[in-house]
Amino acid sequence: MNKNALYQLSYGVYVVSTWDKGRATGCTANSAMQITSSPATIAVSINHDNYTNQCIQDTGKFAVSILGENTDPGVIGTFGFYSGKDTDKFDKVKPVVKEYMPVVADACAYIVCEVIDKMETSSHTVFLGKVLDADVLKQDEPMTYAYYHKVIKGKSPKNAPTYQGD
Amino acid sequence: MNKNALYQLSYGVYVVSTWDKGRATGCTANSAMQITSSPATIAVSINHDNYTNQCIQDTGKFAVSILGENTDPGVIGTFGFYSGKDTDKFDKVKPVVKEYMPVVADACAYIVCEVIDKMETSSHTVFLGKVLDADVLKQDEPMTYAYYHKVIKGKSPKNAPTYQGD
Numbered sequence: 001m002n003k004n005a006l007y008q009l010s011y012g013v014y015v016v017s018t019w020d021k022g023r024a025t026g027c028t029a030n031s032a033m034q035i036t037s038s039p040a041t042i043a044v045s046i047n048h049d050n051y052t053n054q055c056i057q058d059t060g061k062f063a064v065s066i067l068g069e070n071t072d073p074g075v076i077g078t079f080g081f082y083s084g085k086d087t088d089k090f091d092k093v094k095p096v097v098k099e100y101m102p103v104v105a106d107a108c109a110y111i112v113c114e115v116i117d118k119m120e121t122s123s124h125t126v127f128l129g130k131v132l133d134a135d136v137l138k139q140d141e142p143m144t145y146a147y148y149h150k151v152i153k154g155k156s157p158k159n160a161p162t163y164q165g166d
Numbered sequence: 167m168n169k170n171a172l173y174q175l176s177y178g179v180y181v182v183s184t185w186d187k188g189r190a191t192g193c194t195a196n197s198a199m200q201i202t203s204s205p206a207t208i209a210v211s212i213n214h215d216n217y218t219n220q221c222i223q224d225t226g227k228f229a230v231s232i233l234g235e236n237t238d239p240g241v242i243g244t245f246g247f248y249s250g251k252d253t254d255k256f257d258k259v260k261p262v263v264k265e266y267m268p269v270v271a272d273a274c275a276y277i278v279c280e281v282i283d284k285m286e287t288s289s290h291t292v293f294l295g296k297v298l299d300a301d302v303l304k305q306d307e308p309m310t311y312a313y314y315h316k317v318i319k320g321k322s323p324k325n326a327p328t329y330q331g332d
Contacts, residue, residue, distance in 0.1 A: 005275035005300035006200055006208075008232045008308040010178030033197040034172055034327040035211050036289045042172075043209070043292060045201050066174045109171035119285045119294060123202045126209060126292070128285060134171035142174040144310060161200040 007162060011145035015065040015079045015104050016044050017090075020055045024090040024102030027052040028080030030145045031124075031161060032064055040131040042113055045124045047159035051084040053125055060115045062129060063101040068108030068140030073152050075104055099133035108140035124161065173328060177311035181231040181245045181270050182210050183256075186221045190256040190268035193218040194246035196311045197290075197327060198230055206297040208279055211290045213325035217250040219291055226281045228295060229267040234274030234306030239318050241270055265299035274306035290327065 017026025031045035046053045096105040099112040113129025148154045183192025197211035212219045262271040265278040279295025314320045
């Protein structure tokens, strides 16, 4: 198997966020896709080792902030390279509350979901969320994972499915 | 809900293929993502109305052909706008067999999977596949769904989650 083939799948760059007992938290993710159109549902894949995973299981809700090419790249680092267990990520990145959920204010769009199903794998949970609310926050080109690697020259966080080691 | 927010999720352009009683068939898809890294697994979302869905349920295997910017755009039309039930799509598009599965020869990479789990929704099945084989077929930029819309000016097939009507 040539793993380089897997890296040719296309992704965006997202922050998946939720509440941790009243405190906003979240993590960077690139695995999000729309599954059904009516009612609209979205699937996101979150590593078991991400603290956000447990918080989504507890709240039954999550928000996807779609990062744009002009979103501060520091957002990716804050949400991707620290654990929400011991870091207040939304202290460093301005949140805005939409449909009772914390969202990255500097994102180009957001989607708020209620978990309606999930699929467990060895390392990740695939959450299926029914869309409760979604809107565009600013005119920007959505950041692709390829753009992040080529232009921002970012690395994958250790918990990402696309992690390639050091 | 502003559905334009949902269209800001990033996707690639793929052909998901399998066997129909010894005959190769498949359909265009944009919803594919890597879920776990080791063992590598991939999730794809296929509409119940796509004949390919039933064929994947029968064979328990599927291949993802990752289309490139230089892949003949006719591939997307052939696999997206006809039903595999009454059209031999691989008569019009050259296949190559990899790990016993039919793949689009003109793709930039392929991934062959064995179904290990699935999640049903109102309109789509999310298949979780363990990667059996994957390789790069040619040097090309993977086609993003945004590129397909902007440069090739393609429309969504009716069964796509991102279908926006006429």
